[in-house]
Structures are given as structure tokens and as C-alpha cells.
Amino acid sequence: MSSQTNITVEQQLQGILEVVLFSVPILVPCCVFLCINVIMLMTLRSKSVLRETSRYVLLFNLLFGDTVQMSLSQLFYLLASCRIRLTYPVCGLLAMLIELTNEISPLTLVVMSLERYVAVCYPLRHSTFITIRSTAVAVIVVWAFSSLNVLARVILLLDFPFRDLKSLQMKDICAKENMLLGRYSDDYDKAYNYFLFVSAGVAVSCSYIGVMIAARSACTDKDSFRKARNTLLLHLVQLGLSLSSTLHNPLIEAIAKVTDRIGLVRIRSVIYVCIILLPRCLSAFIYGIRDKTIRSILIYYLCCRIKLSVITAKAKVSP
Helix, strand or coil, X not given: CHHHHHHHHHHHXXXXXXXXXXXXXXXXXXXXXXXXXXXXXXXXXXXXXHHCCHHHHHHHHHHHHHHHHHHXXXXXXXXXXXXXXXXXXXXXXXXXXXXXXXXXXXXXXXXXXXXXXXXXXXXXXXXXXXXXXXXXXXXXXXXXXHHHHHHHHHHHHCCCCHHHCCCCECCCCCCCHHHCCCCCHHHHHHHHHHHHHHHHHHHHHHHHHHHHHHHXXXXXXXXXXXXXXXXXXXXXXXXXXXXXXXXHHHHXXXXXXXXXXXXXXXXXXXXXXXXXXXXXXXXXXXXXXXCHHHHHHHHHHHHHHHHHHHHHHHHHHCC
């Protein structure tokens, strides 16, 4: 009896050690990415020119959605690593929140691309069409559209006979895929994602083509056209990175068929950082470096953080 108890304790300790070893390498980059995004959000709210310019307001909305999405994704990852099983209502609420923020990025990128198209192709009308009020309306529409999709998913969930369940406790870890309980939920999820990303890709691509046509027909302000072209190309890359997150689960399922458990956990950790976390931080870093207005303020905040960390470390070392 004692030997069986010792084996059980050893197995539990081994399980805890595995969770720590595989969670810490994920937790550290996530914290770094979250700090960068939070500093970027602080930067965008630090000056009135950033708070009152449409493209910076849209960028703030993009970064806010990405930051919340990153935080929720990390929460899901930790729950899965610790094998914590939630109830269906709690998991459903978290899944709907992550689904809500997941769609903010492609929709906001569409609005940002249209804003750049108007700025380059219709510069005289830009200040009339693109105002803080119209930008606020666009942000509200983005969140409302995402909320309608979440509402549709909730309605589809109601089709599942929860009353036939013996317990609301989930038998598996909390994940969006495990909440596609209705007959039509999976079909709706795939159809909506295809529609969303194809529509966003077409909108951004058309904006890019429109800017290129305007650049060829105009003979002045080539620098503005070049910047707008590069910005729209960046939006296409960001859209592709957002789309890559939908490949995470199918990729893991395919790898699981050809590797063992330990290898799968290691590969899953790398894929999670590259596909889920990195794209959510990349836009903040790129915009912060490219934009002259943001760059100086961002560097100031980053340097202050670094100096504060050095001073704190010295204070702890000194007697």
C-alpha cells in the first residue's frame, strides 16, 4: 500500500514538473509580448495628436483586441497544460470572449486599409470623410459585427440538449472546438471564418490595387504613395498572420499522428508561440518602429522601463 502511494506521489510530482517545464518557456515570451503591447497602448493614449488622429485610434483598437486575445489564449493554454476541466457555461463564456476578440483584427485591418485608400486617392476629401466621429462609428460597427457573430454561435449552442447531460462538468479541456456542440456549429464556424478572411483579403487587396493605380496616374507626392503602399502590404501580412491562427489545431492534430506525447508537447509549444502569440505582438512592434510620431514616445517608455528595472535590480543587490 505504501509503495503504491509513493508511486502515485511520484507520478503527481512528475506531472507537476512537466507542466512547469513546458509552461514557463511559453509564459515568459507571452509576458514580454503583453508588456510590449501594453506599452504601445500607453503610447497611443499619451499624446492628444495620437488620440485625435483616426489611424492611431484604429491602431489602438487593433492592439487592444490583440492584447485581450493574447491574454485569453494564454489562459486557455495554462488551463490545458494543467489539465483543468471547467463547466460548460464557464468554458462557453471564455470561448465566446476569445471568439469576439479574434475577429477584431481582420475587421479593423479592413477599416485601416480603407482609411489609407481614402487618404491617398481622395486627399482633399479625407478630412471630411475620415473624422474622429466617423472613426468611432467604425470601431463600434466592428465590435457590433463581432458581437452578432458571437450571438449566432450562442443560438446554435442552444440546439444542444444540455438537459440530457448528467453533469455540466466538461469531460475534456476547455477549448473552442469542444464547445461546437450543436449539429450546425462546426459548419457555421468554418463558413464564417472563410467568409471573414476572404472578404477582408479582397477589401485590403482592392485598396492596395487602388493605391497602385493612383500612384501611376499621379505625378506628385510619390513619398505618400510609397508609404501607403507599404502600409497596405503590411496589412496583408497581418491578415495572413491572423489567418494562420486558424491552422493551429489542424496542424497539431496532424503532428499528433506521427510523434509521441513529449515531442508533441514541445512542438505544440513552439507552434503556439509562432502562430498564436507572435502575430499578436508583431503589429505593435512594426508600427512602433515605422511610425515617426510613435517611435520616439515608444522608445521613451521602453527606456524608462529598462532603467527602472536596472535601478530595482541594483537596489536589491546593494546591502
